[in-house]
Amino acid sequence: MQKDANPSISGGYKLADLINLETHEVKMRALSDPLLYEIEMERIFAKTWILLGHETEIPNKGDFVTRDLGSDSVIVTRDREGEIHVSLNVCPHRGMKISTLDAGNTNVHQCIYHGWAFKPNGDFIGSPIEKECMHGKMMSKEELGLKKARVGLYGGLIFATWSIDGPSLEEFFGDAKYYFDTLFLRTAGGLELLGPPQRFRLRANWKSACEQSAADGFHTLTLHRWLAEIGPYAKKPDAEGKGGDLSPEMYGSEVWTDHGHAMRCIELDRKIQRITGKDPSLMSDKEKLTALPPPGITKEMLPEMFERYDEGQLKLMAWRPPQVGGFFPNGLFTFIYLPQPDGTVVGAMALHSYVPKGPDKLEFVNYIFAEKDTPPALKARMLRLSIQMLGTSGLVEQDDSDTWPHQTNAAKGAMGKDITLKYQALFEQGAPAGWPGPGHVGDGFTKDDTQWAWWKYWYELMSATN
Numbered sequence: 001m002q003k004d005a006n007p008s009i010s011g012g013y014k015l016a017d018l019i020n021l022e023t024h025e026v027k028m029r030a031l032s033d034p035l036l037y038e039i040e041m042e043r044i045f046a047k048t049w050i051l052l053g054h055e056t057e058i059p060n061k062g063d064f065v066t067r068d069l070g071s072d073s074v075i076v077t078r079d080r081e082g083e084i085h086v087s088l089n090v091c092p093h094r095g096m097k098i099s100t101l102d103a104g105n106t107n108v109h110q111c112i113y114h115g116w117a118f119k120p121n122g123d124f125i126g127s128p129i130e131k132e133c134m135h136g137k138m139m140s141k142e143e144l145g146l147k148k149a150r151v152g153l154y155g156g157l158i159f160a161t162w163s164i165d166g167p168s169l170e171e172f173f174g175d176a177k178y179y180f181d182t183l184f185l186r187t188a189g190g191l192e193l194l195g196p197p198q199r200f201r202l203r204a205n206w207k208s209a210c211e212q213s214a215a216d217g218f219h220t221l222t223l224h225r226w227l228a229e230i231g232p233y234a235k236k237p238d239a240e241g242k243g244g245d246l247s248p249e250m251y252g253s254e255v256w257t258d259h260g261h262a263m264r265c266i267e268l269d270r271k272i273q274r275i276t277g278k279d280p281s282l283m284s285d286k287e288k289l290t291a292l293p294p295p296g297i298t299k300e301m302l303p304e305m306f307e308r309y310d311e312g313q314l315k316l317m318a319w320r321p322p323q324v325g326g327f328f329p330n331g332l333f334t335f336i337y338l339p340q341p342d343g344t345v346v347g348a349m350a351l352h353s354y355v356p357k358g359p360d361k362l363e364f365v366n367y368i369f370a371e372k373d374t375p376p377a378l379k380a381r382m383l384r385l386s387i388q389m390l391g392t393s394g395l396v397e398q399d400d401s402d403t404w405p406h407q408t409n410a411a412k413g414a415m416g417k418d419i420t421l422k423y424q425a426l427f428e429q430g431a432p433a434g435w436p437g438p439g440h441v442g443d444g445f446t447k448d449d450t451q452w453a454w455w456k457y458w459y460e461l462m463s464a465t466n
């Protein structure tokens with residue numbers, strides 16, 4: 001059925017009233033409208049690829065976790081053949097939730113209501129008392145399985161979509177894949193999740209977190225100012241009593257794509273100069289990567305990593321690696337380099353997914369990673385630092401999660417609803433000379449283009465008629 005390109009939302013408004021494509025503004029009511037939320041669940045979350053977890057969470061046959069694919073609970077399983085499946089967690093008999101657990105291991109998912117049973121791949125096994133044929137004779141067993149989503153695996157990350165004939169995961173990543181590859185495919189052993197994801201709920205609209213995840217740099221300077229005052233980027237006060245300054249961290253390149261994926265690629269030259277005492281412009285890419293390897297990579301692991309990338313990607317990783325960014329619609333990655341008091345730099349790698357739980361609620365899910373081959377002592381340091389900084393109790397995320405509920409509340413006010421979010425600070429320089437990667441690229445101090453690209457794709461999906 002053809003969808004309405006400009007659907008009605010609350011208060012007599014239409015979708016198109018929310019966004020001004022000329023002035024780069026979005027009306028705050030977009031963060032609180034319950035009707036809009038329903039449309040988002042159908043047109044975005046039931047349509048695009050959504051991050052559900054990592055395959056190291058379900059390493060053994062029969063392992064499963066339950067997650068949310070938009071507004072639906074799904075079971076993410078590994079079958080006897082080792083294949084990963086994602087099925088709707090709703091019993092086709094009378095709609096009971098099949099699995100009420102967060103995680104477990106079983107080769108038979110049996111509904112607790114009337115006992116219908118399903119394989120890990122969602123196929124219907126049968127109902128109790130076979131000879132009485134409790135499921136009737138009107139439908140075949142093939143017709144009584146769980147509804148199956150399409151699964152996409154990338155670097156061990158599990159994505160799924162209800163769009164069976166839509167773009168592949170690779171097509172959905174588009175130009176972002178070149179950059180994601182430098183984060184998620186560094187070793188043959190691949191990434192490993194360091195324990196089950198942390199979760200907490202916030203009274204905030206999912207978009208307040210997600211538009212920030214599309215590489216908002218400006219907020220770092222104020223909301224996370226402590227990072228430069230007492231945190232890992234702090235410096236001893238200079239002669240004028242000035243302490244650390246985060247603004248140098250805001251220079252680099254920002255990349256955005258037509259599918260709303262975005263990232264900040266932050267310059268490493270200053271860190272490399274501090275560690276080596278050398279001028280980075282006189283060093284080769286491999287020398288720079290040896291001086292400051294990516295998070296979780298040791299010098300011993302570097303030869304393997306060098307083999308896996310072309311010259312352009314190694315240049316990017318040595319110069320301006322992607323460090324913070326978002327998977328449209330609701331994922332964030334943060335692969336950062338944290339200076340330590342002993343002069344070393346330790347990486348932290350985390351993914352967040354901001355799972356919508358209603359127009360003014362979201363679940364913050366935090367996945368912490370290291371390479372499988374990272375030595376245990378370094379893994380332990382990375383885990384500790386990730387929890388301190390990026391976890392649900394992490395200092396950075398306590399700052400961020402303070403603002404989202406306030407924005408969501410403000411978006412409910414009679415006046416606040418019509419205040420606009422503004423994305424008007426734009427790059428004036430394109431990709432810097434020698435930039436190796438694709439996509440839209442801005443050079444210089446952080447700007448709003450990445451977040452505006454996020455909203456533009458949001459609007460494209462919300463107004464799509466197919």
Ligand code: FES
Binds near residue numbers: 092094111113
């Ligand atoms: S609702 Fe699941 S068996 Fe009846």
Ligand SMILES: [Fe+2]
Binds near residue numbers: 224400
């Ligand atoms: Fe932040």
